[in-house]
Amino acid sequence: MTTVVTDNCDLCRFTDCVTVCPMVCFHGDDKMLYIDPVVCIDCGACLPVCPVRAIYEVKNLPPEKHHWIAINAERSAALQLVTDKAQPLPGALERKKQLGF
Amino acid sequence: MLRVAIVGSGPSGFYAAEALLKSSSVEVDMLERLPVPYGLVRYGVAPDHPKLKLPAMAYARTAAMPGFRFVGGVTVGRDVSVSELQDAYHAVVFCAGAETDRELGIPGEELPGSYAATELVGWYNGHPDYLQRNFDLTQERVVIVGHGNVAADVCRILAKPVDALRQTDIAKHALKTLSASRVREIYLIGRHRPVQAKFTDKELRELGEIPQASISLDPGYLELNPSSTAEAEDPRGQVAAWNMMLLREFAARAASTAQRRIHLRFLESPVALYGEDRLEGVILERNRLEGPPFGQRAHGSGDTLRLDCGLLFRSVGYKGVPIPGVPFDTPHGIIPNQQGRVIQGKSPLAGLYCAGWIKRGPSGIIGTNRADAVETATHLLSDFAERDCLPSKAGASTLLPLLSDRGLRCTDFQDWLKIDAAEIARGAAAGKPREKFVRVQDMFGAISDRAAV
Numbered sequence: 001m002t003t004v005v006t007d008n009c010d011l012c013r014f015t016d017c018v019t020v021c022p023m024v025c026f027h028g029d030d031k032m033l034y035i036d037p038v039v040c041i042d043c044g045a046c047l048p049v050c051p052v053r054a055i056y057e058v059k060n061l062p063p064e065k066h067h068w069i070a071i072n073a074e075r076s077a078a079l080q081l082v083t084d085k086a087q088p089l090p091g092a093l094e095r096k097k098q099l100g101f
Numbered sequence: 102m103l104r105v106a107i108v109g110s111g112p113s114g115f116y117a118a119e120a121l122l123k124s125s126s127v128e129v130d131m132l133e134r135l136p137v138p139y140g141l142v143r144y145g146v147a148p149d150h151p152k153l154k155l156p157a158m159a160y161a162r163t164a165a166m167p168g169f170r171f172v173g174g175v176t177v178g179r180d181v182s183v184s185e186l187q188d189a190y191h192a193v194v195f196c197a198g199a200e201t202d203r204e205l206g207i208p209g210e211e212l213p214g215s216y217a218a219t220e221l222v223g224w225y226n227g228h229p230d231y232l233q234r235n236f237d238l239t240q241e242r243v244v245i246v247g248h249g250n251v252a253a254d255v256c257r258i259l260a261k262p263v264d265a266l267r268q269t270d271i272a273k274h275a276l277k278t279l280s281a282s283r284v285r286e287i288y289l290i291g292r293h294r295p296v297q298a299k300f301t302d303k304e305l306r307e308l309g310e311i312p313q314a315s316i317s318l319d320p321g322y323l324e325l326n327p328s329s330t331a332e333a334e335d336p337r338g339q340v341a342a343w344n345m346m347l348l349r350e351f352a353a354r355a356a357s358t359a360q361r362r363i364h365l366r367f368l369e370s371p372v373a374l375y376g377e378d379r380l381e382g383v384i385l386e387r388n389r390l391e392g393p394p395f396g397q398r399a400h401g402s403g404d405t406l407r408l409d410c411g412l413l414f415r416s417v418g419y420k421g422v423p424i425p426g427v428p429f430d431t432p433h434g435i436i437p438n439q440q441g442r443v444i445q446g447k448s449p450l451a452g453l454y455c456a457g458w459i460k461r462g463p464s465g466i467i468g469t470n471r472a473d474a475v476e477t478a479t480h481l482l483s484d485f486a487e488r489d490c491l492p493s494k495a496g497a498s499t500l501l502p503l504l505s506d507r508g509l510r511c512t513d514f515q516d517w518l519k520i521d522a523a524e525i526a527r528g529a530a531a532g533k534p535r536e537k538f539v540r541v542q543d544m545f546g547a548i549s550d551r552a553a554v
Contacts, residue, residue, distance in 0.1 A: 019472035022112065022156040041152040044301055045468030053336055057303070060343055101336060 002037035003046065004072040006065050008054035008099055009033055012092040015085050017046035017055060027079040031089075036076040037069075052099050103485050104496035106186045107131045108177045108424070109196035111140020113457025113470040115160040117194050118169060120478035126488060128168040130190070130497050132181075135229065136173040136512040136544045137520055138164075140198055142467065144228045147254040148269035149261070151534060156467055164514045170497055172504075173512035174541075180509055181500065183426035187452055189499040191491060192481055195427065195436055195443070195455040196474070199419035199463040203434075205246065208373045210415075214380025218245065218255045218416035225258055225279075227272035227537035238282040240411030244383055246371055247416030248291030248298035255414055257307060259284050260314045260361045268532045272539055287363045288408065292370040292388055292399040295322055295341075295348050296329040302343035308363060309347065315357035318365040323349055331394035369406075370399065374413065382409040419463035427453065435462055441477025442484075454481050516548045523547040 005017070009032035017033065018026045025040045026033045035046075035055075047055045056062075058069060105121055107114045110133035118129045137143065139157050146153045164171060175181060177197075186193045202217035204210060214237065223231035243259060245252045258266070263280045271279075291298055295318075298305075309316050323345070325333065332338040333345055348365070369385040376382065385406050388399040421434035428445045430437045436455045437444050443453035456474040458464075465473075485491065504511055512520075520538060524547075527536035538544045 019475065020468040022468035022471060023159055041155050042303070043153055043156075043466055043468055044303065045466050048340075049472075053339065059306075060302070 002040045002069075002072075003035055003042055003044070003055060003057050004037075004061065004065075004068045005033050005035055006054050006056060006061075006068045008052040009050070011095050012052055012054070012088055013086070014051050014088045014092060015082060016049045016051060018082050019085050020045040020049050024081055024083060025076075026082045027076040028082040029075070029079055033082055034072045034075040034079065037073050052096050052101050102493075103127045103192075103488060103491065104190045104494045105129050105481070106190040106193045106496075106500075107196055108186075108193065109133065109140065109198055109457070109459075110138035110171065110173070111196065111198050111457065111470075112142060112156060112160075112467050113198070113460075113474045114140070114194075114196035115163050116471040116474035117196055117456045117478050119163045119166070120475045121482065122163070122166045122168050124482050127482075128170070128496060130170045130172055130500065132175050132177055133171065133173045134176045136541060137517055138171060138173065138514075144223060144226045146226075146467075147222075147258060148225065148266060148271035149257070150254075151269065153467065154270075169514075171512070171514040171517065172497075172500070173517065174509060175504055175511055178425040180504060180507060183424065183453075185503065186500075189495055189497075190452075191485060191494050192452045192454060194441075194477060194481065195424060195453070195459050196457045197422070197424065197459050199421040199434060199458040201420045201422050202415065203418040203420045205371055205415050205417065207371055209375055209380070212374055212376050212380045213378070214240070214376065214411055215374055215413045215415070218247070218251050218414040219419060221255055221258075221414055222251065225271050225275035227270075227275075227539040229539055229541050232274070232539050236278065237412060238278055238284055241283055241285040242288070242408075242410040243284050243286070243412045243414070244288045244290060244371075244408060244410045245414045245416055246290050247418075248289065248293070248300060249416060249418075250300060250304045252289055252414075252416035253300050253304040253308060255416060256287050256289055256363060257304075257311060260287055260308075260311050260363055262313050262360075265312065268534075270528065270533055270535045270537060272537060274539070284412075285361055287361065288366055288410070289363065290366045290369050290371065290385065292368065293397065294326070294329055294367050294390055295345060295365075296325060296332050296338065297341075297390075297397065298344060298367075300344060302340055302347060305344050305347050309351055311361075311363075313359055314361040314363060315354070315359035316351050316363040316365065317354075317356075318348060318352055318367070320352045322367050323352055326390065328390070328392060328394045328397050332397075335394065337395070368399070370401065371413075372401070372405065375407075380411055380413055382407055383413060384408075419458065421459045421463070433462060435459055441473075441480055510545065512544075512548065520544050520547045523550065
């Protein structure tokens with residue numbers, strides 16, 4: 001069982017999640033972040049701090065987002081760790097509004 | 102060299118240390134009351150949640166960073182004063198957490214049989230201060246006041262068949278008492294409605310998955326008032342929405358002949374405990390909820406009912422304890438501060454900082470303290486940015502001889518690693534991840550034994 005980052009992170013990449021992770025789970029490319037399922041302890045700290053609610057525990061993942069499980073596993077294995085808060089992507093705030101937050 | 106003393110070795114202490122040590126020319130001495138580190142990660146997280154204890158691995162990596170020192174067995178405010186720490190260090194960061202509990206403040210609260218949930222947690226987790234507690238688990242009815250995750254932990258540990266706990270790191274004495282438990286009915290009482298319950302969905306789901314235990318609630322509570330509906334539909338109410346789905350599923354389960362029964366109760370607040378020489382029951386008042394979404398408040402209706410029980414655990418929050426010589430905000434149980442800089446009145450006190458629960462109150466989970474500690478560390482480092490003009494402070498070269506002169510026997514991180522290895526070895530024989538030492542003298546015994554090898 002693990003926790004995964006899903007599509008709302010794409011084009012936002014707020015990185016608030018990284019600031020509350022008690023382990024070191026988050027890897028990132030220039031579009032979004034991904035959680036390493038091997039390290040994640042499902043503590044749930046990241047879920048409420050994401051401004052666009054991009055993060056789900058697998059148990060609560062809607063069926064249409066199930067493909068994110070594999071994406072998080074593959075991408076986190078291939079990418080560098082992100083351990084510090086960074087600037088969101090340009091346009092992140094508009095995207096947040098568009099998503100209804 | 103910037104020398105910082107951190108008081109407390111739980112999550113906030115380690116995240117503060119990590120953030121400080123990432124900067125150059127910083128040394129951190131972490132002072133801890135017990136001989137062993139990790140705070141609530143070792144003594145608060147439930148034994149059947151082993152993954153949630155894994156942050157300790159991250160803390161061990163922090164402890165291995167150059168410039169880090171652990172000093173266990175020293176109580177700040179008793180063994181060494183804050184002003185003595187300020188003589189030896191440029192800055193002191195209080196990360197002492199919230200060591201005591203919030204009381205209900207009702208008559209009868211002191212009756213034998215009425216306890217804080219935090220006492221049971223310390224007891225089953227082998228905390229040396231709680232070794233002597235005697236919980237009468239021959240009582241059939243237990244009431245737990247509170248609808249948060251600590252209440253859920255206590256409920257789960259009391260409801261689970263003891264065999265499900267045998268291969269966890271639960272304290273041996275607790276396992277023994279739990280094997281003789283005659284608890285049958287557990288009431289989880291909350292003053293609000295289901296949507297306002299503070300359980301996370303994971304903890305609530307676990308309550309419905311306990312072997313040989315049933316869970317029930319009055320289906321009438323599944324209907325939401327307009328404010329609660331709005332809360333559940335709001336993005337901030339995601340967890341509440343998941344909880345409602347779980348509760349609907351619980352209410353739809355067939356009546357069960359399970360050995361233990363968990364009863365979820367809502368809109369009730371305890372107003373008094375009764376009993377002759379010990380607890381015999383609680384008087385509950387029914388509440389009404391009034392207010393806008395996210396602002397609903399419980400108001401007593403005047404209608405009361407009696408619920409007989411022989412054991413009651415209040416689980417309505419932890420509470421911070423003042424440190425002698427440091428300002429304290431008693432109503433909130435925190436050290437007054439601005440983003441981690443300790444203040445007196447409105448002015449920051451030079452060199453004093455805080456992080457974690459003693460800074461913002463006992464809310465949030467393990468990782469919440471990371472962002473909090475980083476904020477404090479950032480301000481500390483900026484306050485001491487001019488490293489060339491720092492007066493020199495001796496740090497441990499002053500502190501350790503002082504503590505030794507006072508007859509204290511302190512531990513360092515290597516000592517903890519010996520205790521850790523001994524606990525793991527002892528546990529292996531019983532199929533447990535570790536068998537904790539619950540007496541301080543046994544912890545010191547483990548250090549000597551290892552040294553002799």
